[in-house]
Amino acid sequence: MKDSEILNRISCGDEQALDYLYKKYYRMMTRIVLSNDGTEEEAKDVYQEALLVFWQKAVRKDLILTSKISTYLYSICLNQWRKELDRKSRLSSERVEGEYFQQHDSKERLKIVTGCIEELGDVCKKVLTYYYFDGMNMQEIANKMQFANTDTAKTKKYKCKKKLDSLIKLRYTTEDFFD
Template identity: 55%
Template sequence: MKLSDADIIEKIRNGDETALDFLYKKHYRMMVSMILRNNGTEQEALDIFQDALIVFWQKAKSDDFKLTSKISTYLFSVCQNLWRKELDRKRKFEESDKEDSEENNFEQQEMIKIIHDCINELGESCKQILTYHYFDGMSMEKIAEKMGLANSDTAKTKRYKCKKRLDELIRSRYTSSDFLD
């Protein structure tokens, strides 16, 4: 089927959706190629092209719509504009995500430094057991063996007491807002 631009606009104004099918089949490859060349995916291209067709359909239905170029040029321009907006949105999202990640990493490093500083004040055996368990991920059995303790239950008890002392030390020096800023 061969339709002129005027025929397509007439079909749209009459609510004939075959005009959309025609436009889709005729121009899809060109629009997808443009988006793929500009870092888009096939799915993103499909979404953008469908949005462009909706924009064109809505404009063409209007009585005061005057097409000053070929439909293909109009659709290409709409797709380009929609794709630029999508790229801007993605770039802003990625920048925001990166900033959040950097901020979280900094806050995490700060908390680890505070905890290490307080652990260093607890004494050598508490420092060892907490470091082995929380930072090195050792099992209680391995900690008991490494520290010469009777068994894993003894290591658990010691870890519990050391952690309680650590919590008290941190609470005495810092407020919860120090960790939530």
């Protein structure tokens, strides 16, 4: 599959094209981390993060590719791993401790939201995640979800978001998030 085809398919939200891309460059990209004191797990995580950045940019049509996809992914992986190495070297024990608590709170809140998202129906989950993570517009969501038009998609998104908000507010007070 050529780069142009991959990009075209990914920009349409084709997850199988993402699978193909992930497998195609896995060894090449993870070697960056593995050959620079990283573990297999770290290498995989860096590559997945880089690929999801590529995915988001492609779906949002924010990406104008001037090089090969592999070159683009390579640069993202390299930058991410440099940042991670810097973060590791800069962190003192105090800061690690502070970061630990910060991360712990963040994880707890994420757990609460995730629990409420799980309670949504499949359509709502897709509409909301396509909108907030993938960055699809209403037309793209309508096409992907086979809605009648963009208004339907817009209404669906609003209702689903309202339902999620109410689920979260019903079970948890705002103080649970910010105390």
